[in-house]
Amino acid sequence: MTIEARLRAHFEASIQAKRDTQETALAALARAAVLLADCLQAGGKVLSCGNGGSAGDAQHFAAELTGRFERERPGMPAIALTVDTSALTAIANDYSFDRVFSKQVEALGRSGDVLLAISTSGRSPNVLQAIEAAHARGMRVVALTGRDGGRIPALLAPEDVELRAAATATARIQEVHILFLHCLCDAIDELLYPVS
Ligand SMILES: O=C(CO)[C@@H](O)[C@H](O)[C@H](O)[C@H](O)COP(=O)(O)O
Numbered sequence: 001m002t003i004e005a006r007l008r009a010h011f012e013a014s015i016q017a018k019r020d021t022q023e024t025a026l027a028a029l030a031r032a033a034v035l036l037a038d039c040l041q042a043g044g045k046v047l048s049c050g051n052g053g054s055a056g057d058a059q060h061f062a063a064e065l066t067g068r069f070e071r072e073r074p075g076m077p078a079i080a081l082t083v084d085t086s087a088l089t090a091i092a093n094d095y096s097f098d099r100v101f102s103k104q105v106e107a108l109g110r111s112g113d114v115l116l117a118i119s120t121s122g123r124s125p126n127v128l129q130a131i132e133a134a135h136a137r138g139m140r141v142v143a144l145t146g147r148d149g150g151r152i153p154a155l156l157a158p159e160d161v162e163l164r165a166a167a168t169a170t171a172r173i174q175e176v177h178i179l180f181l182h183c184l185c186d187a188i189d190e191l192l193y194p195v196s
C-alpha cells in the first residue's frame with residue numbers, strides 16, 4: 001500500500017466511525033448536554049480526566065468551557081485533573097497511579113458537579129476509580145467510551161450518561177470523542193446562552 005493509500009484509508013475509517021456513531025449517540029449526547037448545562041447553571045463545575053490522548057481531550061474540553069467555544073459568553077467552571085504535575089506525581093508516588101484522579105475528585109468534587117471521564121478502552125483503573133469517587137461525592141458522570149464500553153457501563157448510575165464511539169481502533173474512538181466534545185460545547189452554549 002502506498003503512503004497516500006494509507007492516508008486515504010485513515011480518512012475513510014474516521015468518516016465511517018463518525019457515521020456509525022451518529023444515530024446511536026445523538027439522544028445520549030442531548031441528555032449529556034442537558035446534564036452539564038443544568039450542573040453549570042446551578043453553580044456546579046465540571047472535572048475532566050483521561051489518559052494519554054484522552055488527557056489532552058479532557059484539557060481541551062475544560063479550556064473551551066473556561067475560555068470560550070464559538071460564541072462570546074461568560075467563562076464556565078471546569079478543571080482538567082490531568083494538568084497539575086505536583087498533584088499527579090505526589091499522588092502516584094505516595095499512593096498509586098490508579099488514584100491520581102480519584103484523590104483529586106475527593107478533594108475538589110462537590111455534590112452537583114459533573115465528572116467527564118474519558119477512556120477508549122473503558123478499562124483504565126484511574127478513570128474507573130474517578131467514577132467511583134465521583135459517585136461517593138454525589139456527582140454525576142458523563143463517560144466517553146468506545147468498543148463495548150469496557151468496565152464503565154456497569155459502573156454508571158442510571159442518571160449518568162455514556163457516550164460510546166462506534167469504533168474499535170483507539171485513534172478512531174478518540175476522533176469521535178473530539179466530535180462529542182465539540183457537540184457538547186455547542187449544545188451547552190445554546191442551552192445557557194442562546195443567540196437571540
Ligand atoms: O493517544 C493515544 C492513542 O491514540 C494514547 O496516548 C492513549 O491515549 C493511551 O494509550 C491511553 O493510556 C489509553 O487509555 P484508555 O483510552 O484505554 O483509557
Ligand SMILES: [Zn+2]
Nearest residue numbers: 052053171174
Ligand atoms: Zn493519539
